[in-house]
Every structure is written in structure tokens, then in C-alpha cells.
Amino acid sequence: MTITITAFERSPDGGKGLARDTRVRWALEEVGQPYNVRLVSFAAMKEPAHLALHPFGQIPTYQEGDLALFETGAIVLHLAERHVGLLPDDANARARAIAWMFAALNTVEPPILEFATARLFERDKPWHEARLPLVDDRVRQRLDQLSDRLGDADWLDGAFSAGDLMMVSVLLRLKPSGMLDGHPKLAAYVARGEARPAYKRAFAAQLAVNSPPVAG
Amino acid sequence: MTITITAFERSPDGGKGLARDTRVRWALEEVGQPYNVRLVSFAAMKEPAHLALHPFGQIPTYQEGDLALFETGAIVLHLAERHVGLLPDDANARARAIAWMFAALNTVEPPILEFATARLFERDKPWHEARLPLVDDRVRQRLDQLSDRLGDADWLDGAFSAGDLMMVSVLLRLKPSGMLDGHPKLAAYVARGEARPAYKRAFAAQLAVNSPPVAG
Numbered sequence: 040m041t042i043t044i045t046a047f048e049r050s051p052d053g054g055k056g057l058a059r060d061t062r063v064r065w066a067l068e069e070v071g072q073p074y075n076v077r078l079v080s081f082a083a084m085k086e087p088a089h090l091a092l093h094p095f096g097q098i099p100t101y102q103e104g105d106l107a108l109f110e111t112g113a114i115v116l117h118l119a120e121r122h123v124g125l126l127p128d129d130a131n132a133r134a135r136a137i138a139w140m141f142a143a144l145n146t147v148e149p150p151i152l153e154f155a156t157a158r159l160f161e162r163d164k165p166w167h168e169a170r171l172p173l174v175d176d177r178v179r180q181r182l183d184q185l186s187d188r189l190g191d192a193d194w195l196d197g198a199f200s201a202g203d204l205m206m207v208s209v210l211l212r213l214k215p216s217g218m219l220d221g222h223p224k225l226a227a228y229v230a231r232g233e234a235r236p237a238y239k240r241a242f243a244a245q246l247a248v249n250s251p252p253v254a255g
Numbered sequence: 256m257t258i259t260i261t262a263f264e265r266s267p268d269g270g271k272g273l274a275r276d277t278r279v280r281w282a283l284e285e286v287g288q289p290y291n292v293r294l295v296s297f298a299a300m301k302e303p304a305h306l307a308l309h310p311f312g313q314i315p316t317y318q319e320g321d322l323a324l325f326e327t328g329a330i331v332l333h334l335a336e337r338h339v340g341l342l343p344d345d346a347n348a349r350a351r352a353i354a355w356m357f358a359a360l361n362t363v364e365p366p367i368l369e370f371a372t373a374r375l376f377e378r379d380k381p382w383h384e385a386r387l388p389l390v391d392d393r394v395r396q397r398l399d400q401l402s403d404r405l406g407d408a409d410w411l412d413g414a415f416s417a418g419d420l421m422m423v424s425v426l427l428r429l430k431p432s433g434m435l436d437g438h439p440k441l442a443a444y445v446a447r448g449e450a451r452p453a454y455k456r457a458f459a460a461q462l463a464v465n466s467p468p469v470a471g
Contacts, residue, residue: 094404095362095397104288106347112361131322138329145328145360152365161389166382179349181311188310207447 040104041075042067044114046248047098048078054249055215057203059111062208064244066115066235069204070122078248084088112144115201126199130198139195139202148184148209149176155212155254178218186224193231207232256320258290260330261305262464263282263314265296270465271431273459275327276315278424280460282331285420286338294464328360331417341417348413352370355411355418363401365424366393371428394434404441409447423448 048061057107060076067074070159083089084096092100093109101108101117108114117139119125157174161167185206189195194203205254210229213219232238260283262276276292283290299305300312308316309325317324317333324330332353335341341348373390377383401422405411410419426445431433435442448454 076422090400091404095358095400097362098316106350108350108354110354110361112357113350116353116357134322134324134329134333136466137332138324138326141326141328141332141360142311144357145326145364146313148361149368153369161386164386164389166380166386170377170380171380173380184306184311187306246329 042072043102044077044099045077045078045092045100046245048080048083048248050245050249052249054246056245057212058098058245061241061245062111062205063099063101063114063118065195065204065208065238066125066201069235070118070124070241072118072122076154076244076248097153103174112140112205115205116140119201123173125204127197127200135196136200136202139200140205143202143205143209147181147206148212150174150181151209151212154216154218158216175218176214179221182218182222182225186222188230189224191224199235203228203232207238258288259293259318260290261293261295261308261316261386262461263297263312264299264464268459268465272461273428274314274461277457277461278327278421279315279317279330279334280457281332281420281424281454282417285451286334286340288338289336292390292460292464294453328356328395331421332356335417341420343413343416351412352416352418355416355470356421359418359421359425363397363422364428366390366397367425367428370432370434371396374432391434394429395437398434398438398441402438405440405444407440409444415451419444419448423454439447 042061044063047058048255050058052058064074073103078087079098084093084098089100090096092102095109097109099109099111099114101114108117115125126136144161154174154177161170194200195206196202207229208217210225211233214229219229233242260276260279263274266274268274280290295305295314300309305316306312308318308323311325313325314329315323315325315330317330324333331341342352347396370390370393373383373387377386400441410416411422412418426435426441427449430445435445
């Protein structure tokens with residue numbers, strides 16, 4: 040069955056790969072599933088047709104036959120459960136890999152989201168500068184803990200899994216800020232993720248949308 | 256196999272049921288699995304023994320034979336996949352219920368967490384009052400969208416599922432603030448969750464830890 044995902048017609052990050060469709064593209068590439076992309080404008084994302092697919096008016100969405108899904112975590116888990124390549128065979132190891140997916144999305148990403156929000160949407164506020172150290176400390180605490188757990192391992196729990204895909208994707212949001220530089224083990228972990236052929240294909244695919252080749 | 260979870264020795268909310276062990280207790284009650292609780296102090300949560308179970312030094316954790324899990328979402332999903340009562344049988348409906356779990360944790364909870372953090376940890380900051388409307392608006396936007404999707408239905412997608420368990424749990428964090436009052440459909444949805452016998456048992460169990468009966 041044909042898989043169709045949605046992505047920004049024009050990503051706010053201009054093609055840095057931080058929009059969430061990159062996470063889904065990466066998962067699709069890891070499990071070797073072809074997919075179509077339907078681009079949506081910011082205006083269309085708030086229309087009833089898109090809200091029927093995504094109640095919070097965001098991207099990506101996922102359609103495959105009768106199934107329509109939203110939420111990147113759910114889409115990646117759906118793919119990981121149905122195809123080989125993103126979850127180990129052993130039941131306990133699978134449960135642990137899924138725990139890392141949730142850790143990425145519910146423990147590590149929220150302070151990173153606040154970090155990004157403070158810089159994007161509160162830059163003009165009188166408290167902006169004074170508040171940043173507090174926001175940064177919340178991120179740093181999570182990075183310290185994650186780095187301690189990762190140690191010198193390549194991935195969070197054995198072989199690369201959907202948990203690593205999600206954690207690397209979440210940490211990538213920090214890369215432009217230089218915030219990862221203070222955590223060399225995490226910076227190397229993110230670089231290992233970026234070096235995966237599947238990630239490279241996903242990144243190139245989203246970049247092709249956001250910076251089309253010059254016509255000539 | 257015996258299931259053991261961890262919970263706060265003394266919950267910061269004094270037994271309002273907002274600590275995350277309540278979510279896991281609720282899931283265990285819905286699927287009818289008995290469990291033991293090991294209470295941990297704030298000091299013990301930062302010790303190596305607990306960090307081995309939970310890399311971010313939080314509760315709850317979940318142990319069952321050889322399996323050790325952290326992250327509430329992962330624990331609830333683990334239970335939902337292995338027992339009847341929290342996920343529908345139909346594969347597509349299951350995937351959608353799981354999408355609501357991720358939506359609760361990665362789309363609805365982050366602004367609610369920021370809402371709580373601003374009130375708990377930035378109360379003494381000079382920007383506190385001026386910044387609150389902005390934080391509240393982020394929550395309100397998500398509540399508006401969620402309320403629109405729920406409409407007049409009892410639950411988010413057909414019968415009660417792990418997605419509702421997680422969404423109600425996330426919304427409960429707003430209840431003390433009165434923020435749900437502006438969204439009567441969501442307030443009624445949360446009340447339906449609280450009225451479930453399994454929720455009542457979970458709530459009573461955490462309350463028994465946090466306000467022990469007066470000796471007499």
C-alpha cells in the first residue's frame with residue numbers, strides 16, 4: 040500500500056532538517072519503505088481537511104490505505120513494529136527501545152522545546168536575556184544525565200533503534216545553538232546518527248523541498 | 256511475575272494524584288494486574304542504584320522479572336500491549352490509540368509543563384506576572400484544538416483506551432488552576448476519566464501513601 044506523508048511546503052528552518060517530517064522520512068529510509076510526500080502550506084494546515092488528519096494542525100501526517108496517523112512518535116513506532124530495522128527482536132529489548140523513544144519525546148524534548156521557544160518567540164520580551172540561563176540549565180541537566188547514561192556506547196541500548204532515531208532527532212534541534220559542544224559524547228552520538236545512510240537520504244529529501252536546485 | 260513500580264516517598268503534590276506513578280497505577284488497575292510499590296526519597300532518586308533504573312532520576316520505574324523500564328508512556332504502552340483493556344483489537348484503531356498517547360505526552364503536555372514550571376519555579380522572578388499570559392495562551396491553543404476534536408464524544412477515538420488514560424492524566428495537571436473551566440467538554444472528559452473505578456483505585460492507592468490514616 041502506498042504511504043503518503045505530509046511536510047511543510049516551506050519549512051521554517053529553511054531546510055536544516057529540523058521539521059518533524061525528517062524524523063518520519065528517516066524511519067522510512069531505515070526500514071526501506073518508499074513514500075510519497077504531500078506538501079502543505081501554513082494556511083492549509085489550519086483548514087478542516089488537514090485538521091481531520093492532524094487535530095493540532097501540524098505536520099507530519101501518515102496515510103497508508105485506510106490508516107491515517109498523526110504524531111511523529113506514533114508514526115515511527117508504527118513503522119518500527121511492522122518492518123525490520125528499528126526494533127530488536129527480543130521482547131524486553133524492544134520495550135526498552137520504545138522507552139527511549141518516550142524519553143526523547145517526553146523527558147528530553149520538552150526543555151529543548153522551551154529553549155527554542157524562548158529564543159524564537161520571546162526574543163523581543165524585556166525578560167529575554169535574564170531568563171535564558173534558567174532555560175539553558177534545564178536543558179543542560181537533561182544532557183548531563185543522558186551523557187552519563189550513554190557513556191562510551193555507540194547507541195543507548197545495544198544496536199541502533201527507533202529510540203536512538205528519536206533521541207538523535209531531538210538533540211539535533213540543539214545543534215545550531217552550539218549547546219551540544221559542552222557534551223562531546225552526545226555530539227559524537229548525534230554525528231553517528233547523521234552519518235547513517237538512511238538519515239542522509241532523509242535529510243537530502245527534505246532539503247530538496249526547501250532549497251530547490253537553481254533552474255538552468 | 257511480580258510487578259514492582261516506584262513512587263515518591265512523599266509526593267510534591269501531597270497526594271493530589273499528579274505524580275506520574277498515578278498514571279501507571281491507573282493502567283495496572285485497568286488491566287487488572289496486581290503490583291508492589293517501592294517508595295523512594297528525593298535523595299535516593301539521585302543515587303546510582305536508582306539512576307541505573309531511571310537515567311533521569313525520576314519516578315515511576317517498572318520491574319517485572321528481567322525487564323526494567325522507565326518512562327510512564329513506555330510502561331503504560333507495555334501493559335496495554337500485553338493485557339486486555341487499554342487498546343482496541345483492530346490494528347488501525349490500536350495505532351490511532353497509541354497516536355493519542357504520543358499526542359498527550361509530546362503535544363499537549365509540554366505547554367502544560369511550562370505552565371506548571373512558570374508557576375512553581377519562576378514565581379519569584381521579576382517577569383513572572385508579565386509572562387504568564389503568553390504561557391497560558393500556549394496551553395489554551397492546545398485545549399481549543401483538543402476540545403474541537405473531542406466534540407461531544409466520550410473518548411478520543413471510540414472506546415476508552417491508553418490514549419485517553421494518558422490525555423486525561425495530562426489534563427488533570429491543569430485542574431487545580433481552574434484552566435479547564437473554560438473548556439467544559441474537556442472538563443467533562445476529565446471527569447469521565449476520574450469516575451472510572453480503576454482510576455479511583457489508583458488515586459486512593461497514591462493518596463494512602465501521601466496522607467497515611469491517623470494512627471488511633
